[in-house]
Amino acid sequence: MGREGEKQAEVPETVAITKEAPHAEGASPKTPRPAAPPEQPGRLTSPLALTLLLLLLVLLQSPIRRALSAPVMQSWTTVFVAVVIQALPFLVLGVLLSAAIAVYVPPSFFARALPSRPALAVPVAGLAGAVLPGCECASVPVAGALVRRGVTPAAALAFLLSAPAVNPIVLTATAVAFPRDPEMVVARFVASLLVACAMGWLWQRVGRTDWMRPPAHAHHEGQSKGAAFWDAVRHDVMHAGGFLVVGAMAAATLKAVAPESWLRTAADNPVVAVLALAVLAVVLSICSEADAFVAASLTQFSLTARLAFLVVGPMIDLKLFAMQAGTFGRGFALRFAPMTFVLAVASAVLTGAVLL
């Protein structure tokens, strides 16, 4: 009862926030723009839709709360909120750094820094991924930019695969999530780098340029650096944040609904365990800055299976597939993704056998 009263007390404050902000933000740009582009009358613009949505949800809050008061739903909501809250600071940190690098470091720098021999450029680019902090959502556009600036595609792809997995933020998050298994951090680094280099060399051997559609337009032209920086931050938070919510929902569903016996059954067989977590990583599409915490919670599984989760997740998952298809073309993604999956699982098993 006491908790109920506390929630009620919070409501007026909430209403004030949700009602005011969209109006203020939505209305202000229209006033100084009398000669605005002809707006189709009666069209649902997104500020209006957002205001209506928030208003509706505030009005419907007691039915919503009642629906969420069942223990399953409560536990689902708690885990959902927990995953989002826990991952958001890491996401924001990564996005800030990646925007700074994307805006203030000229892409020509990367082209100059790489060796001209592709076979050498691949491992160098793979290692260079370690200094670009960010999650996989950030590395896809950066890899696209590298290709556009004349970096050999094999090296750009090695970078694309390694950057989200081996950078300091992700490795720190892994160390924090596995306080009792520090060798997990080393294993993740080694296995991910292995896959990235293998894929780069493989592309150099058998890859064909016509599989890859080069990305068309440059993003930050005609903008001041500050504008480009904040634009990149906004864009990345909104994108990666949206996908993060999807991942959090899937993780919460798994945690709250799936009977522990399922996972136990899968965890009992070592081969099934690795495959199950690899597939789970693809389906969950969790940001690489947060996936270590989810892996840490899958305590029934062997460390090798959880390593597979951590190696596969940042390299290929549903949202990455969509982003790669968008940046490099569908023909590329259809060939690249399955190959990455197979190599990532193999590398995780190999590294797990040696290190864990």
Added chain:
Amino acid sequence: MNRQSQAAVLFLLGAALLHAGTTDLYLRYVKSGLRPLLLASGAILIVTALATALYERRRARQEQEGDGHTHPEPRISWLLVLPLLALILVAPPALGSYSATRTGTALQEPLAYPALPATGPLRLSLVDYAGRAVYDHGRTLAGREVQVTGFVALDHGGTPYLIRMALNCCAADAQPVKVALTGHIPPVLQPDTWLTVTGTYTPRRVADPVNDGPIPFLEVTSAKPVPAPRDPYDESWNN
């Protein structure tokens, strides 16, 4: 979603993080050490929202005609409204008896058993009691009066447990540590109520039906309801 709406969502998200970080709300979901990061990222989100609104305004003023330059963000961004509402409107409680009874006890062997005060009732954390009872066979507990705090959960057979969820990072990895109750158990036990139980060590033990983990017993002499602690999770494993 156009940029004005994005600025609004970013602002609200930042405000929600600040709200959670400045109150004890965040302790229901994440470990206490995450607080500075939460506050910083909340502030950054608000700055991003303001910068977006500012640049959007400037851009709108410069552009005479809309040349179709605005490319809308994918629909996925709308999902960011969900955690916002879940956090501000619903504010779900910390994980309780539902998750605890579905998950096996996660008791780990303690690294050491620090000396306890020689006299008076022993106030122990539930995890500490369980560790000493199971792995030290109650050597430091025998003949002493102990006090532990946790919430109540009943399993399918109606056996009462006193439970504390242990946390590494966020509620997604929270796992229960369970102590079974015996002796003078209060006649009516409501799941999820917090109790401070006074009792004595008993060597009796049972295997958790979920994962066969060890659950020690506590011989209850008295129990009194207490308000939920500020941090509902046990974070001793973080150190």
